[in-house]
Amino acid sequence: MLGTIREFWNDQRGIAMILVAIMLPVLVGLALLAIDMSRATGLHNDLQKGVDALALAAAAELDGNSDAITRANRAVANLLANTTKFSTAGDHTLALSDVTVKYLTGIPASDSTTLTADGVDSNGVTWASTDPKAVRFAEVTINASGLADGAGAFETIFPASVVGSNNRMDLQPQAVAGFTNALCQFTPMFICNPYASLGALQTALSGTKKPMIWLKEQTGGNNAQYGPGNYGFLSSPEGDKSAQALTEMFAVTNPPACYDQNGVKTRPGNVTPVNDGINTRFDIYPNGNSGKLVPSSAPPSPNVRKGMVTKKTGNNCTYEAPNSGQESNYKKLPKDNCFTSGSCTQAGVLGDGSWDFNTSANSYWPVNHGNASTSGVLAACGASPSRYCVYKYEIDNPTLKSGQEKTPPQCNTTTQTADRRLIYVAIIDCVANQVKGGNQTLPVQAFSSVFITEPAGGPPNADIYGEIQDISTTVGQGTLKKLQRNEAQLYR
Structure with missing residues (x-):
């Protein structure tokens, strides 16, 4: 009996089945x-x-x-x-x-x-x-x-x-x-909304008259508060570029940058005025024609009328201000009348779209087009035409009688489309956002196109006079849609 028990205890056959049954x-x-x-x-x-x-x-x-x-x-x-x-x-x-x-x-x-x-x-x-x-x-x-x-x-x-x-x-x-x-092919510039609200700006742009704005660079340093009419520069999505590269972005036809309406970043530091870039649109180029500030990269507009005399000496061609004996025969697109009377709003930087088109012999139309009929331009542009519409009418009617200054560029004949004198800017509420200096990320109220009416000023003032044309809001005219990139993306 003990032997049988001992054999059973020592017998290991079938133990795998027990392990399998457990596992x-x-x-x-x-x-x-x-x-x-x-x-x-x-x-x-x-x-x-x-x-x-x-x-x-x-x-x-x-x-x-x-x-x-x-x-x-x-x-x-x-x-x-x-x-x-x-x-x-x-x-x-x-x-x-x-x-x-x-x-x-x-x-x-x-x-x-x-x-x-x-x-x-x-x-x-x-x-x-x-x-x-x-x-x-x-x-x-x-x-x-x-x-x-x-x-x-x-x-x-x-x-x-x-x-x-x-x-x-x-x-x-x-x-x-x-x-x-977002808007692409966009000049890296913002302006402070000169109106009390975006709605007021939309109302001002609803008619044929377009308000002029006197854009001033804020030069008070990093602690200076930006206000209506001030302009500044945006950081490029590719990083802050040199002053030369920034100037070139204001000169070339299609600047390589896109900006998101949800937020743009202001460029830090002092920036050299970009008048050399803007003025290529008027057939005015800096000495030396360096980088992309040349007609092949930055061609002039087909209409460069600016109240200046063409001066050709040999192979050199430049423009200069008319002397006292020539002044009556040269006239650039005038500023709004309130700039002359000193009655413009927002500290004198915002006009109302009323300008001297054809009220006397010294007005823009008779000086530049003599006794040519205004019926065509008024039919195309309305009884109170904008400067931009008159500018385009002059391009579309090359046989229009012309005074001493010609419509096309006289120094460089390679031209670009009529939109060449438009720059595109981001409109920001500088007061509400307390814009000071650079390196701020700010919401954009709207993007806007601005028609440059005359060559930009150089240092130290660097003033720019423009006529606001359109904005990217739903009540805009839709002219900015060609630059818009609307897309949906996942955030979560």
Whole structure:
């Protein structure tokens, strides 16, 4: 008997079966967990792609127009279809009932600050809005399952209930996309809004008359407050360039820069006046014709009328101010009348669009075009024409009678389009944003085109006179759309 017991105790045959019996549930459980993880990852991936696409489609419509949210909702409901697998509902096409869509005016600065499906962040700040002109972001979140299985309902193969857990869970991915409005081929310059509000500027540009603005460089140092009529420079997206390179960006036809309306950065440090770059548009080039400040890279406008006398000596060609005996035969586009009377608003820098077109023999039209009829230009430009419209009319009518000064450039005959005398600037509320010096990131109220009416001044004043033409807001004329790059992008 003792021998039999001893043999049984020492017999190791079949021990593997015991180990397998113990480990098999563990191995099967791990395998089921691996399968569940793969299924959950696949479902989450499908859902995330779905909400990403829906958020992008909605955000692409948030352009600030009054029907922006209506169009965004239509995009979410009708324009996209996305099918998921691995949920308890099997193959499932995302429907509007599967998601919550909210429109936000902004998003938290840190990605670690979470957002609920209702657009409230973890700090209790509500970002959601129903104002179509204010919202800039679309948030799309997968809904939790109710009585019926939702798009994110997931049931495990692994019997989690055995270990006191739940066999079902909801996957609720979220996506936030925003609308970005940028302008490219843009001169790196900002101006302080000369009006009390953007709405007032929009009203001023609504008619045929266009207000003149006297742009002054702020030269008071880094602590000087910018105010209406001041201008400054923007940092290039490629980094701050040398003074020469910055000047060239004001000279070339298509400056290599794009700027985002959500924020632009002001250029730090003192900047040499860029009049040499601007004045290439008037067929005026610096001595030496260095870099890109040459006619081949920076051709003159087809209309360079500027009240100056052409002087040719041998192969040299320049322009100079008329002497006392010539003054009556040369006249540049005049400033607004209030600049002469001293009655312009905003500390004398903002005109009202009223200028001396044709009130006497010394007015712009008779000096430059004699007794030529004004019926054509008034039909094209209105009873109170803008200087830019008159300028374009002179280009479009090359047979128009001309006085002593000719319309085309006389020194360099390679010209560019009529838009050559337009510069594009960012309009900033310098008072509200307390703009001082450089290295500030500032929101843009709008982008604007400004018609340069005469050659820019050199140091130390560096004044620029321009006529504001159009702005990039929804009530603008749309002339800046060719420069705009509107796109939606994911932020979360």
